Structures are given as C-alpha cells and as structure tokens.
Amino acid sequence: MAAKIDHIVFDIGKVLIHYDPNLPFSRIIPDETERKWFFDNVCTHEWNLEQDRGRSWSEAEALLLEQHPQQEANIRAFRQHWHEMVPHAYDGSVAIFESLIENGRDVTMLTNFAADTFVEARRKFPFLDKPRGVTVSGEIGLIKPDVAIYEKHARDFGLNPEASIFIDDSYPNVEGARAAGWHAVHFTDPETLRKDLRDHGIEV
Numbered sequence: 001m002a003a004k005i006d007h008i009v010f011d012i013g014k015v016l017i018h019y020d021p022n023l024p025f026s027r028i029i030p031d032e033t034e035r036k037w038f039f040d041n042v043c044t045h046e047w048n049l050e051q052d053r054g055r056s057w058s059e060a061e062a063l064l065l066e067q068h069p070q071q072e073a074n075i076r077a078f079r080q081h082w083h084e085m086v087p088h089a090y091d092g093s094v095a096i097f098e099s100l101i102e103n104g105r106d107v108t109m110l111t112n113f114a115a116d117t118f119v120e121a122r123r124k125f126p127f128l129d130k131p132r133g134v135t136v137s138g139e140i141g142l143i144k145p146d147v148a149i150y151e152k153h154a155r156d157f158g159l160n161p162e163a164s165i166f167i168d169d170s171y172p173n174v175e176g177a178r179a180a181g182w183h184a185v186h187f188t189d190p191e192t193l194r195k196d197l198r199d200h201g202i203e204v
Contacts, residue, residue, distance in 0.1 A: 003162060003163065003183065003200070003201075004163055004201065005163055005164070005165050005183065005200050005201060005202055006106060006159075006160065006163040006164070007106045007108065007157075007159045007160070007163060007164040007165070008100055008105055008106065008107050008108075008164075008165055008167070008197075008202065009107075009108050009109065009110050009153065009159075009164060009165065009166045009167065009177075009182075010097060010107065010108075010109050010110075010131070010166075010167050011109070011110065011111055011112075011144075011166075011167060011168035011169060011170070011173065011187070012109055012111040012113065012121070012128070013086075013111065013112070013113070013169075014169040014170075014187075015090070015093055015167060015168065015169050015187045016089060016090060016093050016094055016097060016125075016127075016128075017086050017088070017089045017090065017121065017125055018086060018087055018088050018089070018090065019085055019086055020085055021039065021043070021048075021078070021085050022035070023084050023085055023087060024077065024081035024084040024085060025038070025039075025074075025077070025081075028074060028077050028081070029074060038071070038074060041068075042064055042067075042068050042071050042074070042075060043064070043074075043075060043078045047060065047063075047064065048078075049112070049143065051114040051117075051138065052112040052113060052114055052137045052138055052143050053137060053138065053141060053142070053143045054115070054137070054138050054139070054140070054141040057079045057114070057116070061075055061076060061079070082117050082120070083120060083124070086121060086124065086125075089125055089127070090190065092189070092190030092191070093187075093190050093193065094127055095190070096190060096193060096194060096197070096204050097127065097130075097131075098127060098130065099204050100202070100204060101130050101131060105202070106132060107130075107131040107132060108131050108132050108133050108134065108135075108153070108157050108159075109128070109131055109133075109134040109135070110134070110135045110144070110149065110150070110153045110166065111134065111135070111136055111137065112137045112143050112144050112173075113136050113137060113138055114138040115136060115138035115139045116138075118136050118138065118139075132157065133156075133157060135149065135152065135153040135156065135157075137149065140152065144168070144170070144172075144173040144176050145170075145172045145173045145175060145176025145177075145179075146176065147176060147179050147180045149176075150166070150176060150177050150179075150180035150182060151180055154180070154182075161180055161181035161182050162181060162182075164182045164183065165182065165183040165184065165185065165197075165200055165202070166182050166183070166184040166185070167184070167185055167187050167193065167196075168184065168186070168187060169186070169187045169188075171186050174186045183200060185197075185200075
C-alpha cells in the first residue's frame with residue numbers, strides 16, 4: 001500500500017521551465033567545438049553551481065576574468081543573456097503542477113537557482129508564485145543534493161518527510177531527497193510524472 005502523501009515538492013529547472021545555456025551561446029560562440037571548450041573550461045557547470053550556492057555574479061565573473069582575460073566578453077555574456085537560457089515553460093508539467101494546487105494539494109518548490117536570476121524567472125513565469133512557497137538555494141547557501149537543504153525545506157514549511165514526495169530531473173537530487181527520508185521520483189516527462197504520482201496515490 002502506498003504511503004499517504006501530504007506534501008508535493010517540485011524542482012523548477014528542466015521540470016517546470018526549460019534551461020539551456022547553449023541557446024544564447026550558439027549565437028555568441030557559433031563554432032561548436034569552441035563553444036564546447038568554453039563550457040568545459042570557462043563557464044563550467046561547477047562554476048555556475050556556485051552561484052546557485054549563493055556566490056555573487058560579480059565575484060564569479062572576477063574569478064574567471066583572472067584565469068581567462070581573453071574571454072571577457074563571453075564570460076560577461078553568460079549573465080547578460082541568462083534570460084535567453086529559460087525560453088519557455090513545460091506546459092504539460094505546469095498543467096500537473098497547477099492542477100495539484102487547484103485541487104487543494106500542498107505544493108512547494110525546492111530549487112538550485114541563483115537568487116537574482118530566480119527573481120527574473122518569477123517575473124517571466126507567474127505560475128511560480130502559485131504554490132505555498134519555495135526554497136531557493138542561492139538565498140540560503142545550500143544546494144541539492146546536500147541532505148541539509150531538504151531538511152531545511154521540511155522545517156521551514158512544516159513537512160513530514162515520510163509524507164512528502166519530491167520531483168526532480170537530476171537523479172542525484174532525487175537520491176538526496178530519499179536520503180532525507182522523503183519519497184522522490186525522477187522526472188523525465190509529464191506522462192511519466194502523472195503515472196509516478198498515481199503510483200503514490202496522487203490523482204492529477
């Protein structure tokens with residue numbers, strides 16, 4: 001028998017909204033090999049993750065400018081063109097998300113996101129204001145899959161971990177939620193999510 005789920009927690013990037021740094025950079029650095037080198041060696045995933053942990057963009061840029069002064073324009077372009085990296089929401093996921101809220105379900109969000117770009121995302125995607133609340137990694141200095149961020153979210157929003165389910169596109173983040181005592185599902189597409197929620201006794 002499925003455990004009773006009282007709390008549904010959504011990740012945001014690649015679950016509710018699309019995110020892809022290649023979108024502006026395919027124009028900024030048209031050569032694919034050069035662009036790959038740039039993301040592998042300059043504006044790396046690991047570098048960007050530190051902004052999700054709370055590092056300021058000015059500090060992040062200064063660090064890279066010291067190491068790669070010849071790449072200044074491209075380094076600064078990452079933040080300047082960030083809005084182009086999040087071009088649209090996933091309508092199917094958002095429909096599930098909004099349906100749960102309209103049906104009176106307790107929905108919150110837990111995201112790895114820089115504090116200032118999240119403000120932009122909220123302006124661009126008003127549905128992000130609909131759930132009961134959100135934990136933004138860049139505002140609290142913790143990032144998924146650190147168990148501490150799930151524990152803080154549960155404390156701040158009064159969640160019972162055993163009655164909570166987390167939805168994330170990153171398998172390590174799903175595992176982090178499970179390590180915190182939550183139920184969790186790996187997001188791949190809206191139809192699979194509907195099935196996963198039904199398997200946990202949640203009708204959408």
